Amino acid sequence: MTPDESVVSSFKRAAAERAVDFIQSGMVVGLGTGSTAAFAVRKLAVLLAEGTLKDVVGVPTSRTTEALATSLGVPLTTLDVHPVVDLTIDGADEVAPDLSLIKGGGGALLREKIVAQASRREVIIVDAPKLSPRLGTKWPVPVEVLPFGWRSQSLFLESLGARVTVRLALDGAPFHTDQGNVVLDCDFGPINDAAALAARLDSRAGVMAHGLFLNLTTDLVVAGPDGITHRVR
Numbered sequence: 112m113t114p115d116e117s118v119v120s121s122f123k124r125a126a127a128e129r130a131v132d133f134i135q136s137g138m139v140v141g142l143g144t145g146s147t148a149a150f151a152v153r154k155l156a157v158l159l160a161e162g163t164l165k166d167v168v169g170v171p172t173s174r175t176t177e178a179l180a181t182s183l184g185v186p187l188t189t190l191d192v193h194p195v196v197d198l199t200i201d202g203a204d205e206v207a208p209d210l211s212l213i214k215g216g217g218g219a220l221l222r223e224k225i226v227a228q229a230s231r232r233e234v235i236i237v238d239a240p241k242l243s244p245r246l247g248t249k250w251p252v253p254v255e256v257l258p259f260g261w262r263s264q265s266l267f268l269e270s271l272g273a274r275v276t277v278r279l280a281l282d283g284a285p286f287h288t289d290q291g292n293v294v295l296d297c298d299f300g301p302i303n304d305a306a307a308l309a310a311r312l313d314s315r316a317g318v319m320a321h322g323l324f325l326n327l328t329t330d331l332v333v334a335g336p337d338g339i340t341h342r343v344r
């Protein structure tokens with residue numbers, strides 16, 4: 112890990128551990144996906160192991176998070192058993208001033224959005240460089256599409272003005288989400304009307320999810336050289 116990576120990692124960890132302070136015993140907690148959210152899972156596991164927190168169960172937003180939580184002894188549940196989540200802690204790829212997000216860099220966008228929509232409180236944790244003046248400035252919008260007809264979806268997304276890249280796995284084959292879908296990373300550049308774009312994407316058959324998380328964030332915890340800030344929407 113280079114010095115810069117270790118510094119970024121320390122900020123991610125600081126934001127994550129601050130968010131874990133919001134968890135109370137007895138809660139159903141949404142467990143996000145990505146490197147920042149992983150710090151929150153680790154901290155939660157420690158608090159449970161030492162008895163500081165009790166009777167907390169987690170709803171993982173990906174198989175990766177499920178495996179991490181299981182390995183650390185964090186009790187898990189499902190939305191079938193607990194259809195309402197008290198508090199979710201998750202990361203983001205880009206955060207706009209109105210706390211709208213681009214998520215999906217780790218490919219978990221569909222389950223993350225389902226859990227976010229089921230949550231009373233959605234606490235987003237980021238390091239400071241994730242903050243952006245406008246969505247799309249720093250990160251493409253991931254769009255999860257059914258493998259059936261994905262090339263037609265690519266042409267549709269290009270017609271909306273995106274430069275489309277098929278996300279690849281480490282072996283060079285197309286990446287597949289936990290649901291077996293394909294992810295098309297769509298570079299729209301700075302997005303003027305995220306709500307209108309989200310509506311267009313939501314109305315397209317075969318688009319299973321997109322990374323525009325609008326009106327879902329309740330809390331934002333940011334860690335950077337100036338310390339940790341917590342904003343409530």
Ligand SMILES: O=C(CO)[C@H](O)[C@H](O)COP(=O)(O)O
Binds near residue numbers: 144217
């Ligand atoms: O949306 C996500 C996964 O689908 C992640 O929360 C997002 O990509 C941020 O990841 P990291 O904390 O590793 O930067």
